[in-house]
Amino acid sequence: MTNQCCNSHKNSEKTCCSSTVQSSTKQEKSSCCNHNEQQTVSTILNSNPSVETMSYRVHSMDCAACALTIEKGLSKLKDIDEVKVNFSTAKMQVAASNADAFLPIETEIQKLGYSAEPLNSRGNFKTYEIAGMDCSSCAKSIENHLNTNPAVKSVSVNFSTGKMKIEHSNTAEDIIAEVSKIGYKASLPVNKQSSPKAKNKNGNALVMLSGALIALGFIGSFSDISPLLSTILYAIAMVISGYKPARSAFYAIKSRSLDMNVLMSTAAIGAALIGEWLEGATVVWLFAIGNYLQTKSIERTRDSIRNLMDLAPPEAWVKVDSDLIKKSVEEINIGDIIVVKPGEKIPLDGEIILGESSVNQAPITGESIPVDKSIGDSVYAGTINEHGSLDIKVTKLVEDTTISKIINLVEEAQEQKAPTEAFVDKFAKIYTPIVFILALVMMVLPPLFRFGTWGEWFYKGLELLVVACPCALVISTPVAIVSAIGNAAKNGVLIKGGTFLEKAGTITAIAFDKTGTLTEGKPKVSDTKTLTGSEGELLSIALTLEDHSTHPIAKSIVGYANKKGIPPKHGELFKNIVGKGVQATIEGEIYYAGNPKLFEELHISLAEVKKYVQDIQSKGKTVVIIGTKHSIIGVIAVSDTIRETSASALNALEQSGVQQTVMLTGDNEGTAKLIASEANVHRYFAELLPEDKVDAIKKLQNEGHHVAMVGDGINDAPALATADLGIAMGGAGTDTAMETADIVLMADNLDKLPHTMKLSRKALTIIKQNIWFSIIIKAAALVLIFPGFLTLWMAVLSDTGAALIVILNSIRLLKFKE
The missing domain is CATH 3.40.50.1000 (HAD superfamily/HAD-like)
Known part of the structure; x- marks a missing residue:
């Protein structure tokens, strides 16, 4: 290569950055920038203590100009005193003269094309687990239904994660009841370690019963049993399997949503009206089976987060005097001493104060090889103590541990819409109502102009209704x-x-x-060359100069001198020379440590060390020259090793x-x-x-x-x-x-x-596969409607079957390995 x-x-200056305090300079700059960004808000607070503030996390910003757009847009709202948006951290601070001024902020941000969630919310803001959703139109129906409730201030339902974030003034029981009306199950998370999984054994039994009734009715139609009895069996099967989607459809229509429940219920009822009871019952039954399989499949993707939550144990052994007491991790404070025995998971982030062991950090870092840990080393919640008992001083509360932050960040990440997903959602919003209207037109216009019978075109219209739901297309991206x-x-x-x-x-x-x-990133001193004085004198001066720098090369020189037991000299007036080195006054004379360019600018001759410096640099090592305005004292060579x-x-x-x-x-x-x-x-x-x-x-x-x-x-x-x-x-x-x-x-x-x-x-490939597959299936179904090759149950199968195939294709990413 x-x-x-x-x-x-x-033709620019050569820099070895050996003595440059780059990291600290950057941190100072960063903190200064942060200070400037928040200065106005802080000034307003100090001048007017009655001003209230709110912090938000802003999503979908892709450049600094977005932050400026949001600031200008929100500043126009009534009673808003100041808005500051930080693009880098995706956070926003808002100062307002009264609490009511915060109410329209999230809506206004959505109008601007972004979304925001409060970080220090007011009111009864909670997160709920939602069970029973099988596509993103279900999430939209829940949002629309709850938005009609005057006690709900804002609501956001994420189909991918199965969670609902809602701000409401009524009780949690009221919200759970409202969600159940539309056919879904809401629940508050039980604890931080695990989330409840949806269990619907009764529902599964009813679907099986419905299938059995359809089978009996179908078999009966070939025997001497009255056709009326078969029809009754089909009708009962429709009621059993179709009650839930029909109830959901009622509330969806009430909240002006057009989801799959509406389309499927309309198709089933329409089939019954024209005497196609077997078709209607089969449609509802296939839809129920498809929903069940989709829900079970999607649960597997959500398990990836639940598994993370289960990594850290819920309890820990806390050392109190000479006793060990088992406590919930929520009750443990920073500074407490916990004891972790061999083979146990570490419950909280901390620092080892007693003991040595190998710790399996794979749950956090993905590293397959355990890492040796001893006194002073940091350990993380969810990692496994392989052998040796450890006394650990807790450094972070349970909500602040690394694993907790990982879970929060992953959940936030899964709630963000990718560009492809956002485009598909917009397409679906246009596609579904257009096809719905076309279905109504198909039912009415052709028979009016005597191009066929009413029953024939009504049936084709019902098929088009089923095809109108782009469930597979909408689900193609988020699950992947x-x-x-x-x-x-x-x-x-x-x-x-x-x-x-x-x-x-x-x-x-x-x-x-x-x-x-x-x-x-841990360079070591490899060579030293002195021109005047001893090596000890050279290292003593270098130690004095570099001790105030945080640069890795400076640290390596300090460590080398300390290891040799070299004492520093008394220095003062330390100064960082950006990109070149450092200087300090030692015993009344100014000394320098830096790269060759620094000494060239000071017009100090490098003739004595030029060849040595070139030889060292040709070997890939970095040189730090030590000297005064009058002469060079010596050279220290430092090298860094490449990672294995x-x-x-x-x-x-x-x-x-x-x-x-x-x-x-x-x-x-x-x-x-x-x-x-x-x-x-x-x-x-x-x-x-x-x-x-x-x-x-x-x-x-x-x-x-x-x-x-x-x-x-x-x-x-x-x-x-x-x-x-x-x-x-x-x-x-x-x-x-x-x-x-x-x-x-x-x-x-x-x-x-x-x-x-x-x-x-691989994810991009699977997303493209899903989108093209969904589009081709829909196009094929649409084409087959007109020659009469497509039956109503085939239309349902094409929709729910395609959605299930798309989900299963996406789930392959969970098992993807290098």
Whole structure:
């Protein structure tokens, strides 16, 4: 593989960034930006304590301009004092002079083309589990029905996750009763560890009874039994299987919804009116079976989240003095000491204060090999203590643990509509009423103009009614996305929504930050060269200068000096020289530690060390020169090692369809070339300042690539934001990475990145398969209506059967492996 140097700064200054406090500078900048974004809201609060605030999470924003649009749109509302939207975190703060001003906000945001959910809601805002939905039109019917209730302020039902978020002023029992009216079952989650599964044994028995009655009636029609008796059996079967959809259809019509229950009930009643009792009963029975099978299949996709919830145990052994007391995890506070025995799951995030063990972190990070843990190491809820008893100091409450955040983020992700899903939903909203009207026209116009009998065209119209529901098409995308996101979460990868899943499937180039991503990020001192004084003197000065820096190279020098027992000198007036190094005053004289460019700018001769520096750099090592304004004291060489998994991960990415792998680094040409060769990247951009990484991403985009950027989620924030897809690595325990990136690799390596790319491409393929299959089935059914080849029960079978096939095809993503 040929490495191509794409140095965007061929004539620019060389930077080794050895002593640059880049990370801290970025953090200061970030915190400053956050401060500025919230400053106005805080100022209003301080000047007027009566002002109330609300925080929201805003969905569907795809650029910073969206945030500005929302700010301008909401600022026009009555009694709204200030609106601030942060695109990066997808959060919005609203200040208002009274509580009523917040009521129209979510509706207004929907008008602007976005959606929002309160983070600190007022009123009785709850989440309910909804059982019995088999397509997204069911969710819409529930929303429309509940919106007619004056006690309901806002409601959102998500078919994919089977959950309803609702703000209401009446009791939970009232809401559950209202949902049951329309034919579905609502319930509050039992606890944080598990969610109730829908059980409908009575309903299944009734469907079986209905099928038996239809069979008896059909057999009776070939015997001497009165036709009236067969008709009665068919009618009873229709009532048994059709009561629930008919009741749902009544409330759907009442709330002006046109869902499958309405269409199917109309078709069944119409069939009965024209004497086709067997057809009507079969339609209702097939519909009931289809609904049951679809519901059972969709439950499998929702189990991916329930399984995550069951990872962390609900109770823990807490050390109180010399006793061990079993407590619910909800009762345990930060600072409590819990004891985890060998083979047990760790119940809460914490820090080991006593004991050593190997911990299986696969449930969180997807890593198959247990990680050795000892005193001072962090552990996560839901991971498994392989051997050795551990005393753990709790660092996070149950709702703040890493596994809880993963569950929340995955649920939020599954509630987001991908572009394809949003398009299909819009199409369905137009398609269904048009075909419904066409069915009515078909029933009336042809017989009026004597093109056939009323009964013939009425029957064709009923068939068209059944075909009018695009159930398979509407369900084609969300089930695939939920399955893929669930699969990724199980393998230690967080995909923040369908939008990012689809984007990942189109990526053609991936850019990697070098330090800490392709390499270990833990450089070590490999060589020292002194020109004046001893090695101890050189290291003492270097320790004094670098001790105030958080850069990995600076830390490696500090660690090396400390390991050798070198004491620091007394320094003052420390100063960071961005991109070049640091300086400080030691014993009245200014000392510098930095790259060659720093000393060239200070007009200090490098003649004595030039050849040594070139030799070191040619070996892929970074040099830190120590000196004063008058002379060079010595040189320290530092090297970083490539991760064992980097080369194999990049090779796997190439096999998964990624055309370009690119390394971005601030290191010199020699170091970049060596690391690029070891990692097997196609290209590299060397000698980049932090802001230059953005230009490198744009260069790749201008070449026609869809670009993903892989970094740590903090230092590489501008490049992550500029790329089409931002991927953060090492998300376990890193809240910022989980909050800001589009995709988060929970493990601190690239092992799961190829799986993520393959999974995304597979998801796109399955979504396309589902959409085309649904369209072809509908088109075939429509064509077969007119020559009379399609019967009513065949129309139902084409709809429910197609939906079931689409669901089963999507569920394959749950089992997808590398």
